[in-house]
Amino acid sequence: MENASKSIVEIRQLTKSYRRGGQVVPVLTNISFDIMPGDFIALMGPSGSGKSTLLNLIAGIDKPDGGSLKVNGIDIAALPEAELADWRAANVGFIFQFYNLMPVLTAFENVELPLLLTTLSRDQRQERVELALSMVGLTDRMTHYPSELSGGQQQRVAIARAFITDPLILVADEPTGDLDRASADDILAMLVRLNSEMGKTIIMVTHDPHAAKSAHSIRHLEKGELDVMPQR
Amino acid sequence: MRYGAIAVQMHFLKLISRNSLRHKLRTGLTVLGLVVAILAFGLLRTVVDAWYAGAENASSTRLVTRSSISLVFPLPINYQERIRKIPGVSAISHANWFGGVYITEKNFFPQFAVDEKTYFDLYPEYLIPPSEMKAFRTDRKGCVIGRKLAETYGFKVGDTIPLRGTIYPGAWAFTVRAIYDGAEAGTDTSQLFFHWSYLNETLRKAVARRSDYVGVYVIQISDADRAAEISTEIDALFGNSLAETLTETEKAFQLGFVAMTEAIVVAIRIVSFVVIFIILAVMANTMAMTARERISEYATLKALGFGPRFLAGLIYGESLSIALAGAVIGILLTFPVAHAFSKQVGTLFPVFGVSLETVFMQVSAAIAVGFIAAVMPALRASQVSIVEGLRHIG
Numbered sequence: 001m002e003n004a005s006k007s008i009v010e011i012r013q014l015t016k017s018y019r020r021g022g023q024v025v026p027v028l029t030n031i032s033f034d035i036m037p038g039d040f041i042a043l044m045g046p047s048g049s050g051k052s053t054l055l056n057l058i059a060g061i062d063k064p065d066g067g068s069l070k071v072n073g074i075d076i077a078a079l080p081e082a083e084l085a086d087w088r089a090a091n092v093g094f095i096f097q098f099y100n101l102m103p104v105l106t107a108f109e110n111v112e113l114p115l116l117l118t119t120l121s122r123d124q125r126q127e128r129v130e131l132a133l134s135m136v137g138l139t140d141r142m143t144h145y146p147s148e149l150s151g152g153q154q155q156r157v158a159i160a161r162a163f164i165t166d167p168l169i170l171v172a173d174e175p176t177g178d179l180d181r182a183s184a185d186d187i188l189a190m191l192v193r194l195n196s197e198m199g200k201t202i203i204m205v206t207h208d209p210h211a212a213k214s215a216h217s218i219r220h221l222e223k224g225e226l227d228v229m230p231q232r
Numbered sequence: 233m234r235y236g237a238i239a240v241q242m243h244f245l246k247l248i249s250r251n252s253l254r255h256k257l258r259t260g261l262t263v264l265g266l267v268v269a270i271l272a273f274g275l276l277r278t279v280v281d282a283w284y285a286g287a288e289n290a291s292s293t294r295l296v297t298r299s300s301i302s303l304v305f306p307l308p309i310n311y312q313e314r315i316r317k318i319p320g321v322s323a324i325s326h327a328n329w330f331g332g333v334y335i336t337e338k339n340f341f342p343q344f345a346v347d348e349k350t351y352f353d354l355y356p357e358y359l360i361p362p363s364e365m366k367a368f369r370t371d372r373k374g375c376v377i378g379r380k381l382a383e384t385y386g387f388k389v390g391d392t393i394p395l396r397g398t399i400y401p402g403a404w405a406f407t408v409r410a411i412y413d414g415a416e417a418g419t420d421t422s423q424l425f426f427h428w429s430y431l432n433e434t435l436r437k438a439v440a441r442r443s444d445y446v447g448v449y450v451i452q453i454s455d456a457d458r459a460a461e462i463s464t465e466i467d468a469l470f471g472n473s474l475a476e477t478l479t480e481t482e483k484a485f486q487l488g489f490v491a492m493t494e495a496i497v498v499a500i501r502i503v504s505f506v507v508i509f510i511i512l513a514v515m516a517n518t519m520a521m522t523a524r525e526r527i528s529e530y531a532t533l534k535a536l537g538f539g540p541r542f543l544a545g546l547i548y549g550e551s552l553s554i555a556l557a558g559a560v561i562g563i564l565l566t567f568p569v570a571h572a573f574s575k576q577v578g579t580l581f582p583v584f585g586v587s588l589e590t591v592f593m594q595v596s597a598a599i600a601v602g603f604i605a606a607v608m609p610a611l612r613a614s615q616v617s618i619v620e621g622l623r624h625i626g
Contacts, residue, residue, distance in 0.1 A: 061535050061618040082539065089537025096622065100532040104250035109243070116240045117537050161536075 007034035008168060008201050009058055014067035016053055027053045030067070031226050033219065035169075040195040040202045042215035049221040051205045052173055058203055059171040060088045072168055089117045093162030093200075095191075097174035099154040101146040101161075107133065107153075108142040111160045118165065132160040136190060152183030159190055163200060170194065172204040176211050188214040244542075248549035255522075259554060262518045266558020266601070267565065269511035270594050274566035275573065276504035277590045283497050285583035287486035289418040292456040294354060296485040297449040297466055300478040303329075306445035307475050309432075314469060315449060320462045322454045325350040326446035328428060332395030332404060334385070340580060341381050343395065343424040345431040352376075352425075354452050357415040364389065364410030372430045374409035378421030380582065382411050393424065400431065402438070420582035451479070508597045515605035519551050523609030530613045531621020540614030547610040548603065555602025563594050 014031040017024050027050040035041055035058075043051040056062035057069055060076045069077045071091065079087060094100075101110045111132055115125045133142055136156040146154050155175060162170050172191065176184035192214050194200040204215060212218050220227050252259055281288075297315065299305035309326070316324050330343040348369050352358060360368075360376060367389075368374045377387055387393060387408050395404045406426045414421045428446070436443040453462055463479035470477045480488075490497065523530075530543050566586050574584040 056619050059535070061622075085534070085537045085539055088535065094532075094535050096532070100528065100622070102247070102529060102532075104247065104254060109246075112243075113533075114536050116243055 006036060008037045008039075008072055009035035009203075010068075010070040011058075012068045014054075014057065014069055015065050016050070016057060016062070017065055028057075028064075029223075029225060032067075033226060035201060035203065037201055038195070038199050039217070040191070040215045041204065042212035042218045043203065043205045043221060044207070044209075044212055044218055045221035049223065051221045054221065055171050055173055055203060055205045058169070059092050059094065060084050086117075089114060090165065091168040093165065093167040093170040095155070095158050095162045095170060095172035095175045097177040099146070099151070099158045099178075101154055101157055103146050106143050106145055107138055107149065107157045107160075110146070110157055111164055114161060114165045128164060129160075132164045133157075136160045150183070151179050152186055155179060155183070155187050156190065159187070159194070163194060163198070167200075169201045169203060172202065174205055174207065176206065176208060184208070184211065244545065244549070247546055248553060251522075251526075251546065252550050252553050258518060258521075262515060262554055263558045263561070265511055265514050266555060266598065267562040269507050270559050270562025270598055271565050271569060272507045273504050273597055274563065274586060274590055274594050275570060276500050276507070277593060278566075278570050278584065278586050279581070280497055280500055280504070281587055281590065282581035282584045283490055283493070284487075285418055285420070285581070287483050287490060289357075289416070289420070289583070290482035290486050292459070292481065292483070293453050294482040295451040295453060295459060295463055295466070295479050296482055297451060297477045297479040298447070298485075300467070300476040303447070305475070306442075306447055307449065307477065309444045309446055311470065311475075311477070312446075312449060315451060315466055318462060318465050318469070320453050320455060320458050321451055323350065323354055323452035325354050325450050326428065326448065327351065327450060328431060328445075328447040329399070330395070330397070330426075330431070331399045332397050334393065334395055339385070341384075341422050341424060342420075342582070343426070345428040346425045348427045348429070351450070354450050357419045358412040359415055360410050360412045368409035371407060371409050372427050372433075373405070373407055375406035375424050375426040376410040376412055377408055377424045378582075379411055379413050380421040381424060382408075384422070387411075400435065402434075417585060418583050422582040448485075450482075508601065512601045512604060515551065515555065515601050516608070518554070519547065519605045519609045522550070523547055523613050527613070527616055527621045527624040530616050531618045531624070534616070534618050535622070543613045543616075544610035547613055548606045551606035551609075552599065552602035555598045555605070559595055559598030562598075563591055566590075566594070 011034070012032050014028055015026070016028040017026040019025070031054065043054060045051045053062065057064050057077075058071070060071075060079070064077050068075055074087065076084060076087060102113065105113065108129055111129045112125055115128065120128070130139070130142070133139055136159055138153060138156055138160070141149060141153060146157070149157065155178075170191075175191070176187050179187060188211055191202055191204065195202050202215075204211070206212050297307070297311075299307055306328070312324055312326060315321060325347045327347075328345040330345055332343050333339070334341065352360065352365065358376075358378075364376075368376050375393065377393070381387065389408050389411060391408045393406050393408060395406070397404055406424070412421065432443050451462075451466070453459060459481050463481075466479040467477050533543060534540075570584065570586050574581065577584070
């Protein structure tokens with residue numbers, strides 16, 4: 001077992017299964033591992049291996065069947081739905097494969113969205129959003145709607161939305177899966193910067209070995225079981 | 233309140249308004265459907281109101297005495313003085329339904345032969361200039377007409393109105409001596425009144441056995457609370473006679489007419505609600521499609537920490553804003569359309585106006601449609617699993 005006392009994510013004997021057509025299909029079996037603060041982990045594996053399920057469990061948008069899952073000491077599996085929503089708002093930044101921006105909101109408004117759940121004033125929100133968008137190089141695109149942005153630009157807006165609340169962890173599910181190579185490299189460089197310069201803990205699911213190389217370590221999931229492939 | 237800050241509420245409203253206009257064609261067609269439905273609902277309710285207008289505007293201190301067998305059987309004129317002597321009766325007059333035809337049957341308007349000396353004293357809501365009233369009373373072939381009737385056919389004081397008698401056969405002609413206005417919006421100003429004495433004299437010469445009879449007595453009482461008691465006394469006075477009477481309040485008398493055509497009123501009422509039910513189905517379908525397409529967005533909002541109430545609020549807000557947009561346009565159109573309808577049907581509906589109650593019902597119907605249409609989509613959105621929702625392709 002890794003140094004659990006300092007870990008930001010502590011997973012023990014985690015199991016998860018789905019019911020399909022009356023049959024119980026195990027997805028994760030007795031997974032145990034820790035993620036340290038400032039880690040950048042890539043979860044890899046074939047389709048159906050359970051990597052997205054593991055990511056969803058860590059992000060608190062799905063519940064395990066067994067085992068324990070603590071993030072920063074909080075057993076999130078035990079939290080009721082309303083508390084879990086509050087916990088997610090405060091502690092998790094999401095980056096999705098298809099960006100999942102609100103099409104009726106501008107880049108500025110999309111990034112501002114998570115801040116509506118905080119007690120920040122309008123001026124404070126504006127200051128933060130402008131800073132976040134400048135960090136992802138989209139100062140000149142604040143008033144643009146997602147449909148007016150390229151895929152890479154949309155994903156940069158999504159990244160700004162993910163770190164705007166200064167969350168404990170960033171979870172990224174195939175963040176480069178819908179992008180061309182140049183845009184993908186751009187996004188990966190941004191994630192590396194968030195990790196190295198801002199100290200963000202990042203857990204990224206990817207199929208792409210090139211993308212996985214950006215991470216500190218790669219965790220390989222196969223048939224619901226985990227092995228470790230350290231990068232550096 | 234978590235979303236209580238004004239800025240956050242502004243974002244909430246911004247999301248609702250932008251989502252409402254996301255599919256402009258779909259929203260436009262739904263609003264159009266709502267406009268038609270709310271307009272149709274308002275018109276049908278106004279028709280129902282017009283049906284009851286006579287009863288609604290009836291005085292509580294006026295009684296009507298008619299033959300207990302049927303309205304078509306007249307009562308002797310000599311009943312008048314006997315009724316007048318009953319305690320509580322402060323005035324009495326009489327009238328006969330004339331039923332004449334002006335040029336063709338479709339030009340319908342009510343005509344009454346009335347006691348020119350007393351009738352209008354019982355109807356203070358008919359406002360007649362004293363000089364015109366004097367002119368009417370002194371011309372035995374004169375008539376008083378209402379403002380709506382005058383405007384419908386362009387009659388002026390001094391014009392002659394030819395009528396073809398049906399109940400009282402022959403060619404009749406009356407000179408307009410006075411035009412009355414209504415004291416209230418609901419006062420019927422589509423009627424024509426002429427001298428009962430002229431009718432009676434003519435009958436006496438042509439069909440003597442039909443003379444000296446009246447259709448109804450109109451009785452003014454001093455105390456509305458004694459209406460039932462006085463009615464009973466009047467009817468008892470003529471019990472076991474050849475022409476027994478039935479006395480009732482003016483409202484009950486008018487409602488008797490409505491009851492004769494109640495099936496039509498019920499049908500109109502049902503149709504008015506069917507219209508609302510149809511638009512409810514259309515609206516519910518629109519909202520269901522809308523919510524289905526946005527499942528992944530709702531899942532994203534949930535992942536970001538927004539609760540089920542916020543998501544439900546977005547759907548209820550969008551549904552209600554579309555419904556109210558349709559309602560506002562529909563209500564605004566109801567007034568000119570009702571006016572045009574009233575012009576088209578002429579004097580068929582003496583009182584035809586969109587009431588405040590109808591507008592209230594239109595607004596209520598729109599709110600109900602907006603609310604009910606959002607129930608299932610809102611429930612679905614608030615219960616959506618984030619994982620399932622994120623996989624959903626809208």
